[in-house]
Amino acid sequence: MRRFVVYGAGAIGGVLGARLHAAGHEVVLIARGAHLAAIRADGLRVESPDGTQTLPIPAVSGPDEVDWRPGDVVLLAMKSTDTDAAVRALAAVADPATPVVCVQNGVANEPTVLRHFAHVYGVHVMFPATHLTPGVVQAQSAPVTGILDLGRYPHGVDETAERIAAAFRSATFACEPRPDIMRGKYVKLLGNLGNAVDALCGRSGDGDGENPQEIVERLRAEGSAVLEAAGIEFMSFAEDRARRGDLIQVRPVNGRSRTGSSSWQSLARSTGAIEADHLNGEIVLLGRLHGVPTPANELVRRLANQAARAGDPPGSLRVADFWKLLAAAEPAEPGTSEDAVLPTS
Incomplete structure (x- = not known):
């Protein structure tokens, strides 16, 4: 070869x-x-x-x-x-x-x-x-x-x-x-919309009943609506799960479970950059091209970039604060500034 x-x-x-x-x-x-x-x-x-x-x-x-x-x-x-x-x-x-x-x-x-x-x-x-x-x-x-x-x-x-x-x-x-490889890549894009949430909020939430998975579901709902509006064919999550089957067997390495997604690793390593512009930002771009609002993906994109630039560690954003920011941003999403400011309380 x-x-x-x-x-x-x-x-x-x-x-x-x-x-x-x-x-x-x-x-x-x-x-x-x-x-x-x-x-x-x-x-x-x-x-x-x-x-x-x-x-x-x-x-x-x-x-x-x-x-x-x-x-x-x-x-x-x-x-x-x-x-x-x-x-x-x-x-x-x-x-x-x-x-x-x-x-x-x-x-x-x-x-x-x-x-x-x-x-x-x-x-x-x-x-x-x-x-x-x-x-x-x-x-x-x-x-x-x-x-x-x-x-x-x-x-x-x-x-x-x-x-x-x-x-x-x-x-x-x-x-x-x-x-038809892009069908698979587009469903993977939908799956990866949660990477920035993993980095910003962690996987376990705030310990007060807030669940970051609810944010991920909102991001994927926006993403699916955008792809459908754009006429982009993508593999279903069911088909994707069937392809994975039991082939992927995640097991501890050196006695430790996997820490987090690639975006989580970017914050953990303080690289100064994160991939959100090409994951959540792809949905934002397509949404703007096809007239579909994507406020949750836009907010996640901006917050992830802000965290990467600031050198914030993974898990720095409370789930409840995300929803507050989203509620404030939704009416004015097209004109929001690049930097969102987290609540102090």
Whole structure:
């Protein structure tokens, strides 16, 4: 199989690259900062319910350091907020015919890549993983690490998709080539609308009977209404659950349960950025284009960005305060300012 260049070696990219490497595929990781330094110094440490491996995977700081070869496949695994800059850097050195696979949440990455590369593939990512410490990634599911169904963007399956799917299957992932891959990616978008709530409010609520799941349900109701108004076909949650079946088995790693979503991890690591603009913000954008109000998603988007900029830890927002802010914002949603101010009481 061709060499995989994993661009973005955090939770998803790091675990995927490690699993491919362990399965005998040639892999190069593109990472940055302390994470890159740790991988170069000691290898990539992969922790899972079944044990720990440290793998000596080659790692570089950018696509300009890769010795590009015919047949290389790029696996994009950075947050959507970083995709545009990453793809521009990639396009400066890689052949436009290089296959680029978007192993990412959201639906904006594929069209961004298609501006620069002719062969683009989307992946419906069902893959619990964590990255909080430089040089360390965690795979939370075993023995199947995740589900990575893929297809060509905007639609179709070709020989390259089949070969990549086979490689993923060899590396402990379930993977089916699907010609309608965006149906799966849009239901995953609806599922990911709760990521920012997980980051802002935590999963257990305030301890006073407030349930963050009620916020998530409101976000998904807005999202479903927007997709229907836009005429965008998406997989049902029932179909999505049936595909997952019992393949994903989340188990403790080093005696600890999984902490939180990728957005929770962004706040926990104080990265200064969060993916809400490309998750909740995608629903806001489509709502504005098609005349569907999305006040809850807009509020979550703004609060998540505010928390990321301020360096707030996960769980800093009370559920009750969210509903107060939403009640105040709903009448004037089109003209709200970028920063929402939390109540002091």
